Amino acid sequence: MPKTTMLKRLLSAYSLAFFVFLYAPVVLIVVYSFNANPINIMNWTEASLDWYRIMFGYQASQPMPETYIDSTGSLLSALKNSLVVALFATLISTLLGTMVALALARFRFKLQPLYRMFMHIPMVMPDIVLGIALLIFFISSGLTLGSSTIVIGHCTFLISYVFIVVSARLADMDPQLERASADLGANEWQTFRRVTLPLILPGVVGGALLSFVISMDDVVITYFISGTDSTTLPVYILSMIRKGIKPEINAIATLMLIFSLLFAYAGIYFKSKKTSI
Structure with missing residues (x-):
């Protein structure tokens, strides 16, 4: 057998x-x-859709044993908390991250490289370090741990993701288009609304979708800064696993997997989408 064939x-x-x-684990x-x-x-006994039926509020097709404890209500409550937190964190981080990306792309100042480095630090910092730091900050500030602290904590690192995605989009944009818009009589707001925003919109949407997925999936940081009445779905699943893996966990994990893949794919699609004016 040729050596190249064996290597292949x-x-x-x-x-x-x-x-x-x-x-394989997935x-x-x-x-x-x-x-x-x-x-x-x-x-394995037999195939069934019972756990998905229970997740969507329907009755199981087979009677459950007396030792089975239904935790669907708590799961749905944790899912609601996750969706609310992810929505607000995504809106805030998308707005701030886009503003920072635009500012650094349009203005030059001496500490700009240092500023860019600081925008990357939350992404490379270990989650447990950031979680402990946020916990100490919130307690020192007298803030009550809850949904608001989770939103603030998620924004601290989600802004970096949006900043990087939008900055990459701005780097591909031809600055002559904005100058041409100004030469044709458009003011700064009209140029931004009709030229800049349509060009960077795929990056903004892509960054928002990625932020939403990351916020929904975050465990470590959320574990430190969540209150007793604001448990998110990943943290609740972690607490359930400590007591033993229940059948609902596999169903909700599968739904989260599909949900995350769809949003991640949409984020990558919008990030790479070409826009014409």
Whole structure:
């Protein structure tokens, strides 16, 4: 067998093993979310949509054993908290991140490289360090931990994601278009509304979608800065796993996976979308 052929087969085998190792646990979660066994989720009995039916407020097709404790209400409440937090955090971080990206792209000052570095730090900082720092800050400031502190905490690092996505979009934009708009008599607001905003809009939307997904999935930082009445879905799932993996967890994890993939794909699509005026 030629040496090059053997090398290609080894690389192909390695690639296959890598993807199996990476995605096999995710596939197992999806598969076992259809397991009808309400007690031992690893013991397959038969396929069932009961856990999805329960998630959407419908009655299960089979009676549940007496030892089964329905926690759907708490799960849905945690999901509502996650959606509210992610929505407000996304709106605020998108607005601020876009403003910072525009400011750094249009103005030059001595400390601009240092400012850009500070905008990247929240992304590379360990989550546990940022979570502890935010917890100390909120307690020192006398703020009560709750949904508002989670929104503030999420904005501290989501702004960086929006800033990077919008900055990349601005780097691809031809500045001559704005100058041409001014030469044709448009003021700064008209130029921004009719030229700049349409060109950077895919980046703004992409950054917002990515921010929403990251906020929905965050566990570590949210764990430190959430109050007792503002538990988000990822934190609630973590607390459930400590007491034992329940069947609903697989179903809600599958739904979150699909939800995250759709939003992440939409974010990447809008980030790379070409816009014409």
